[in-house]
Every structure is written in C-alpha cells, then in structure tokens.
Amino acid sequence: MKTVLITGGCGFIGSHLTLFLKKKNFNVIVIDNLIIGKKKLFKGDKFFKIDITNKVKLEKVFRENKIFAIYHLAGLSKLTESFKKKRLYEKNNVQGTKNIIQLTKKYKIKYLIFSSSASVYGKKREFPINEKSSLNPISYYGKTKLLSEKLIKHECKKKKIKSICLRYFNVVGSNFKNKIGEIHNPPIHLIPILIRNIILNKPINIRLNFNTKDKSGIRDYIDVNDMARAHYLCLKKLIKIKKNFLVINLGSKKYFSVKEIFQIIHKKIKIKKIKIVFSKKLKGEPDKLVASGTLAKKILGWRPKVKIQNSISNMILWEKYKLKNKRKFVN
Ligand SMILES: NC(=O)c1ccc[n+]([C@@H]2O[C@H](COP(=O)([O-])OP(=O)(O)OC[C@H]3O[C@@H](n4cnc5c(N)ncnc54)[C@H](O)[C@@H]3O)[C@@H](O)[C@H]2O)c1
Structure with missing residues (x-):
C-alpha cells in the first residue's frame, strides 16, 4: 500500500481527495493547520496538525513516514484578503510551497501534484483559456500561485522531481x-x-x-468529486510519462x-x-x-x-x- 501526503487535507478539496484515494487503496497522511480546515473533515489514516511554514515540524513527518507522492493543497485563497495581507499570503503560499519542495527533494519523493488556480491567467479576451494563454494574475493570491508554480518548474527542470500543477477553475459540490x-x-x-x-x-x-x-x-464550475478523480489520474500519469513538468487546467x-x-x-x-x-x-x-479542457482530456483521459x-x-x-x-x- 503506497503512502501519499495531502497538505490541506481537512479542507474542502483535500477531504474529497482523501476519500477518493482511500477508495483507491492508498494510505493517506494529512497535514493541516486547521486555520480553515476542520478535523471533522479528516478522512485519512494519520493526521498531523502542522503549519507547512514550520519546516522543523514538517520535516518530522517526512522523516518518519515513507511518502510515495505529495498532493500540495494547503493555501490561503481569499482574493480580497490577499491584497490586504500580502506578507501573510507570501509566507503561507510561497514559503510554505518552498518548504514542501525542499523536503520533497531531500526525502527523494518523486511526485508532487500542486493546487494552482485559474487566477494565474488574469483578464482574458479569448476563450476558452488554454494552458498556453498568457499569465497575468490580477490578485495577489494569483501571484502567489504563479510564483509557486515557477518554483516547482525550476526543480523539475533539474530532474529532481516530477510534477503536475493543476489550475483549478471554480470548484463546487460536496459529498x-x-x-x-x-x-x-x-x-x-x-x-x-x-x-x-x-x-x-x-x-x-x-x-x-x-x-x-x-x-x-x-x-466555469467543476464538481469537487470530478476534481478528486482528476488528481488520482495525475499521479497515475506522472508515474508513466517521461515529462517532468506539466500544467493542466481543470475546468468544464x-x-x-x-x-x-x-x-x-x-x-x-x-x-x-x-x-x-x-x-x-x-x-x-x-x-x-x-x-479549455482539451489537455486534461488528452493527457489524463479525464472530463467532468x-x-x-x-x-x-x-x-x-x-x-x-x-x-x-x-x-x-x-x-
Ligand atoms: N475551491 C476553489 O474553487 C479553488 C480554486 C482554485 C484553487 N484552489 C486552491 O486549492 C487548494 C484547496 O482549496 P480548498 O477550496 O480546498 O480550500 P480550503 O480553504 O477549504 O482548504 C485549504 C486547507 O489548507 C489548510 N491550510 C492553509 N494554510 C495552511 C498552512 N500554512 N499549513 C497547513 N495547512 C494550511 C487550511 O486549514 C485548509 O484546510 C488551495 O490551495 C486553493 O488556493 C481552490
């Protein structure tokens, strides 16, 4: 049984992903500082109440568990708040991601799937938006997602890790x-x-x-249960493909x-x-x-x-x- 780590696993998407991966027979470890998430939503095997910006505590989890792959979902995501609390968003979303990347490398974990956002695109005139569309985030939140993607891409270029950054559109639904x-x-x-x-x-x-x-x-609204399935397919794909880095839109x-x-x-x-x-x-x-869902369909064989x-x-x-x-x- 392979162990996956989900950061932000007591949140909305993370809890659905945990449940989906449990059904696929993974051992699921969840890290969440519960700033938004609720313990009640924890559906995995082990839970650690840790802040991903605390590298010392974070490393203990990596040291003590043999992690096969990471789904990095933890993040703050309020658009308006992100303008007022830039430092907090930078620390939480960017520094937090840096910590995850560094430990992923140090503990030789190959696969990292990251929750990015459609907000990296900013204002557009042409639709549907595909992964090659220009990137021009309007919100500070969107900027932190784009910076995180760049950090991950940089490591993938050095062939240290393989990663898919998923740009979510509007996630809805519940289980x-x-x-x-x-x-x-x-x-x-x-x-x-x-x-x-x-x-x-x-x-x-x-x-x-x-x-x-x-x-x-x-x-563009996409159901959270469809999202969970897409995340699972990402890991299956990452194991097989040669490419080290991919960006995929998840929309409908x-x-x-x-x-x-x-x-x-x-x-x-x-x-x-x-x-x-x-x-x-x-x-x-x-x-x-x-x-545009063309790439998700082509690479993952997924559609909502x-x-x-x-x-x-x-x-x-x-x-x-x-x-x-x-x-x-x-x-
Ligand atoms: N919901 C959407 O429509 C949507 C769209 C685009 C991108 N995203 C991204 O997807 C991810 C998950 O979104 P969600 O809707 O489940 O949000 P959510 O707020 O429900 O879940 C995020 C979880 O991360 C945890 N968290 C935040 N900062 C943390 C930290 N420093 N250390 C540990 N845990 C921390 C929170 O407690 C929460 O449980 C986020 O990164 C978000 O930015 C979501």
Whole structure:
C-alpha cells in the first residue's frame, strides 16, 4: 500500500481527495493547520496538525513516514484578503510551497501534484483559456500561485522531481453522503453564499458591471468529486510519462453567469421573497473565466461528469446540514 501526503487535507478539496484515494487503496497522511480546515473533515489514516511554514515540524513527518507522492493543497485563497495581507499570503503560499519542495527533494519523493488556480491567467479576451494563454494574475493570491508554480518548474527542470500543477477553475459540490463539503465560515464562494443567504432569508448580493451579456460574472464550475478523480489520474500519469513538468487546467468548459446560477438555486430552494442587492465588481475579479479542457482530456483521459444542477443540490443539503450542526464544525 503506497503512502501519499495531502497538505490541506481537512479542507474542502483535500477531504474529497482523501476519500477518493482511500477508495483507491492508498494510505493517506494529512497535514493541516486547521486555520480553515476542520478535523471533522479528516478522512485519512494519520493526521498531523502542522503549519507547512514550520519546516522543523514538517520535516518530522517526512522523516518518519515513507511518502510515495505529495498532493500540495494547503493555501490561503481569499482574493480580497490577499491584497490586504500580502506578507501573510507570501509566507503561507510561497514559503510554505518552498518548504514542501525542499523536503520533497531531500526525502527523494518523486511526485508532487500542486493546487494552482485559474487566477494565474488574469483578464482574458479569448476563450476558452488554454494552458498556453498568457499569465497575468490580477490578485495577489494569483501571484502567489504563479510564483509557486515557477518554483516547482525550476526543480523539475533539474530532474529532481516530477510534477503536475493543476489550475483549478471554480470548484463546487460536496459529498453529502460522507458529510464533507465547503467549510469557510462565513462562506467565501458564490454558491455557498447564495444558498446560505436564501435559506436564512437574508438579502443576496449580485455584483454587476462585468463585461458580459447579463452584466454578471461568468465562471466555469467543476464538481469537487470530478476534481478528486482528476488528481488520482495525475499521479497515475506522472508515474508513466517521461515529462517532468506539466500544467493542466481543470475546468468544464461549460460556463454560467452569476444570474444563471442564482436561477438554478432559486428553483431548488423555493422561497418566494428574496431581496437582491446589486453592487459593483471587486478589485481583481475577471469578467469571464472559462477553461479549455482539451489537455486534461488528452493527457489524463479525464472530463467532468457531474452536472452543475447535481453539484448545487448536494451543496444545498450540505449548507443546511452545517447550519443545523454548527457545533460539529468547531475544531
Ligand atoms: N475551491 C476553489 O474553487 C479553488 C480554486 C482554485 C484553487 N484552489 C486552491 O486549492 C487548494 C484547496 O482549496 P480548498 O477550496 O480546498 O480550500 P480550503 O480553504 O477549504 O482548504 C485549504 C486547507 O489548507 C489548510 N491550510 C492553509 N494554510 C495552511 C498552512 N500554512 N499549513 C497547513 N495547512 C494550511 C487550511 O486549514 C485548509 O484546510 C488551495 O490551495 C486553493 O488556493 C481552490
């Protein structure tokens, strides 16, 4: 049984990935400082409450466990916060990644899969965005992801490690059956915010003045369970291929505007009176983000299966569950 390490494994995507890899018979070690993550979402074999910026504690895990591959997901990811707390984001996302790279090399671990983001692309005029599109992150968060990718690429060039950097578009969904899902409190992503406000009968905010048909932002949504499968396929591929470094978009190429997403949710939660407040888009928000999934299909043989309607149904169940069981989500 091979051992994989997942950093950020008590977070939204990390918990789904842990569960998926357990089903594929991996021994899963999770590192998470629980700044966002919840112990309740831990689904692996061993858990270490460690901050990846603490290299001494981090190294102990590498020394004491024979790790076959690493999935590096730990990171801070609030766009607006990243402008205000640049030093924190630099330390957490870039220095944290440096530590992971250095220990990966030192302990001769060959495979590193990194959670990057579509935010490395910045504003684009042509769609869908493929991996060769120019990189021009608008947010500081996006910059930390791009810097991390560059650090990894540099090591791969020296043939010390093999890596795939996955540029995620907007990740949605939950595995309600296993009680895992998004845990940011208050929620930071569009769909959980809309669902929660509708359930709680609070006004919802739709940001307009985007350069799109209905003036609301357009995004490419991808289900977290599809994502977990893609991560597994990445490791299988890395073991086989000669290339040391790859970047792959994970998106669905199907896109929805915020107003369309609101309509889907509204149909599912039948509340008649909803107060909608309109505001302006935030700094660092691109008008449209739509991925090309050609490379993911070619290299991984992967394409998304879950429909947005199903992802949203699961998210509604999950948000209702979280609201009812607030105490369960205290670490
Ligand atoms: N959710 C998305 O739509 C999306 C899109 C693009 C990229 N990403 C990236 O994917 C990764 C996972 O995202 P997520 O949605 O699961 O986020 P999340 O916040 O739910 O999970 C991140 C986890 O990392 C942990 N963490 C953060 N800093 C840490 C540190 N210094 N040491 C140890 N643990 C730390 C947090 O406690 C949390 O459990 C992140 O790096 C994020 O930037 C996510």
